[in-house]
Amino acid sequence: MKKVSMAAISICTALTVMTGCASSTGSSGDSGSNSGGDINVGFLSGLTGWLGAFTKENINSIIMAKDEINAAGGILDGKKINIIDVDTASTVEGSIKGYQKLVNADKAVVAIGPETESMLALLKEAPKSKVPIMSAFAGSTELDEVGGNYAFRTAASDSTIGEVRAKVLIESGVKEIAVMVGNYEGAQSDVERFRETYEGLGGKILAEVTFNTGQNTYNGELKKIADANPKLVYYSGAIDTAPTIFKSAKQRGYDWDWYVTPDVAVQEFIDVIGKDIAEGIKTIIPMEDENNEGFKRFNKDYEAKFKAKPSGGYYNANTYDLLIASALAMEAAGEASGSAINEKIREVTNPPGKVVNTFEEGLKELRAGNDIDYQGTSGPIDFDEHGNVLASYALMEVKDGEWKQNEFFSADFLD
């Protein structure tokens, strides 16, 4: 009995301390280069943890935007932008702590980068602190009608992307599918609107299986899908579970066509599940037409600067645009502050105004006293009252081990 009690005490202590420690992983690991910049901009995201694979390209994108702004002489008569990157360890707790650090210690004017769950958690805090939160990849439908005041996103909402996906599938004659969805908010939200539209358009979901991350095997989940005998399966989950699921499916001879969530539409997905297994997998992601001049310029400059091609699914251009738009907003307001960004960001990105495609063009027009309409590298980025943008989309397919754009859908595809 003594041993049982001792075990119970140990387990309780272990769990308490582990939980406490788990929260503390979120503490910000500032590695910002304090290179004498005058305006601090926060990059608040998971440099480690499950978002780690995404953020490395996002950081490059924000650095690219910063360098362009500073090379053009900065804003507000020569003030330079300085990026402070804060690691949230891909946790909501980390984002909250990191945001506090950016606001109170670093005096940052904006926090760019949080994912869905962190955006939701910081939604009330941002207007109080007067430091906007901006996301390039928070697609949750939960954010559809709650942002717009110190909360903006250049990521397309899951509700519109879900509709586009459903419409594309129905129009291509796929009337029956199965769904595998991760047991977390981002994945559930990704599927929610799609399911509604797809069934509304006459499609039938034969089976929907929710899975947990970090399991040893997913054979049972796959068997449930197999029992429904679908031709196509939609996978909405994280990249770390994908190899186990896709490899097991291949191994068991489940010869389904796959559509995947935009979250895994990255080169790393192909690398970890293997070229052979990945071949033919499709996704629909918010993406600018690859023939668009701004997007082509972004890709060319990125490749020249970082000696690597940017992956579409990492929302790099969206991240880049957030900093350019914020800088233009501060210039328009004549003040380097979060309030200035919040007040002016729509004015510099939405019509009316002279259409500008680069920061330099925008700066020139603003200094000449003209209104501007910044056309982003990720799309027109016109923010609505809730801080959302209308996006264009692309059907991507893995061909010869790379994501290739198959078809482009402009923002009015759903009209």
Place this chain on the structure above:
Amino acid sequence: MEYVIYGIITGCILIIASIGFSMVWKTENFLNIAHGQMLLIGAYMAYLFKSVLNFPFALAMIFSVIATAVLGLLLAKVFYFPVRKSGILVLLFTSIGLSWVIYGIVQAIVGPQIRTFGLETSNMIEVFGSQILSYQELFIILISLACVFVLHFILTKTKNGKGFRAMAENRDLAQIRGINSKKLSNYVWLISSGLAGLAGILLAMSGTLNMELGWHQILIIMSVVIVGGMGNLYGTMLAALIIGLSMDVSTIIVPTSYRTAIAFIIVILVLLIRPQGLSKGGAH
């Protein structure tokens, strides 16, 4: 039938992952939370040997298990042995701290990227006319069985094994009776860490190498050990199979998202009905 096979596979990985944890509990009397991170080390060691140093996978596995075993012993000597006399809570906190240190160091070295061993997809084996098991999964089952038999042989047929059982019952008494508990303790840490490394490799074989591997497993490992009867090795093995089977077979009737919850429901039930676990404790 398929779900039973899936449950056995899950259970077999859990057996290898949990035995070492159970052995340390039995001999050192504390919950070694850092055990989960030894799975992580084992997996990344194998990656180092296989993908960086280009060793054949079988050799990479062997070297990785040995390296993890030795590293586990060294860590125990540096961090645990000096504070052994301070009591189990100090040991427990040390192990939690060590977990984060290992996690941080591995992360600093390997970065946040997700990796795989890049192994070919193995073929399926036909059982009673249907393909329900791959060669890779059969390999996991066989490795697990081999570990169980070797461990059983060591515990029952060798002097050290019998010494371990005696030490597990009463360390001081065993020492008085001439059993070299220092030497035996070293063996326990070697075996425990080596098995954790092996479990990490098997997990990464069917999935990915990612930084959360150790944290994802440690809670399930703890529940297996609790159900098995805190430190009873055979109980642990049985509990691993029961939990593995329950998690997979339950998905026939409950949604798959509750799969992990099933493991903890079993823990609660066992604690309510039989607080001492499936077995009474002891090494046999």
